[in-house]
Amino acid sequence: MDKNKTAQIRLSPSELGKILLDDFCPRCFWFTKKFPLQDKNPFSSPMPGILSIADYYIKNVVKWHFKNYAILPSWILNQLNNFYPHLDFQNAKQITPGRWKINLFDNSCILTGQADEVLELPDGSWFIIDYKTASITESQKKLRPLYEAQLNAYAYLAQKNFRRPIAGLALLYFDPEYKNLEDDVILYRTKDQFLFGFKPVLIPIKLMKPEWIENLCRNLFEILSSDTPPEGIENCQGCKLLLEWLNKIYNYLR
Numbered sequence: 001m002d003k004n005k006t007a008q009i010r011l012s013p014s015e016l017g018k019i020l021l022d023d024f025c026p027r028c029f030w031f032t033k034k035f036p037l038q039d040k041n042p043f044s045s046p047m048p049g050i051l052s053i054a055d056y057y058i059k060n061v062v063k064w065h066f067k068n069y070a071i072l073p074s075w076i077l078n079q080l081n082n083f084y085p086h087l088d089f090q091n092a093k094q095i096t097p098g099r100w101k102i103n104l105f106d107n108s109c110i111l112t113g114q115a116d117e118v119l120e121l122p123d124g125s126w127f128i129i130d131y132k133t134a135s136i137t138e139s140q141k142k143l144r145p146l147y148e149a150q151l152n153a154y155a156y157l158a159q160k161n162f163r164r165p166i167a168g169l170a171l172l173y174f175d176p177e178y179k180n181l182e183d184d185v186i187l188y189r190t191k192d193q194f195l196f197g198f199k200p201v202l203i204p205i206k207l208m209k210p211e212w213i214e215n216l217c218r219n220l221f222e223i224l225s226s227d228t229p230p231e232g233i234e235n236c237q238g239c240k241l242l243l244e245w246l247n248k249i250y251n252y253l254r
Helices: 012-020 027-036 050-069 072-082 136-140 144-162 185-189 208-223 236-254
Strands: 009-011 094-095 100-105 109-113 118-119 126-132 165-176 198-205
Touching: 009 208, 012 027, 012 144, 012 208, 027 109, 027 208, 027 236, 050 094, 050 126, 072 165, 072 236, 100 144, 100 185, 100 208, 109 208, 126 144, 144 165, 144 198, 144 208
Parallel strands: 009 109, 126 165
Antiparallel strands: 094 118, 100 109, 118 126, 165 198
């Protein structure tokens, strides 16, 4: 391999929306992408696997419904029909999404990702859903631009790779049912065995033009193309914490 060849910059759909958040700092983003911590490092600790288990479970439940009934489960179907009455989800098919990718900016950047759920409607168009196991709190609402970019990135990848029209996008939250511990209906389910429920909540996401995703990619690509970190935002807590940490451990690293 040519040592002088610049490494291809990789971007994921989950990263694109970071630049849309109010507290986005180009300097922090540059450092975290240029010097990522590996899975095994002095600061790592075991992460709970419940989120990945829930994600795997949700996908298998939907897959099971299609396999056995050739239709979406009613708790998804009814909400989709409510928000998109003009689309025929009753006769939708499930597409197994692979890992999609596309090269950008003369092959110097690659955007790659895999959608949670892709439905093919009878007219051949696709509808893309992303699952989130989380409570719909104010903090989650502030992250909405992150998820809007993520879903639109999947749509962009689908259009570029398969030339499929995109009928729509949606988030499907699985909100844990823990907030009302006086609810007899919810607690009755624990009478004979311990069960923990989730309330599915569908949130439509606006489909943006492909140029919108390309601009996000270009902005992040320009940040990461620099050999030196860009200026951070004013009073950035991330920059401050990183500098304080480095100053504290500097004498111990020599």
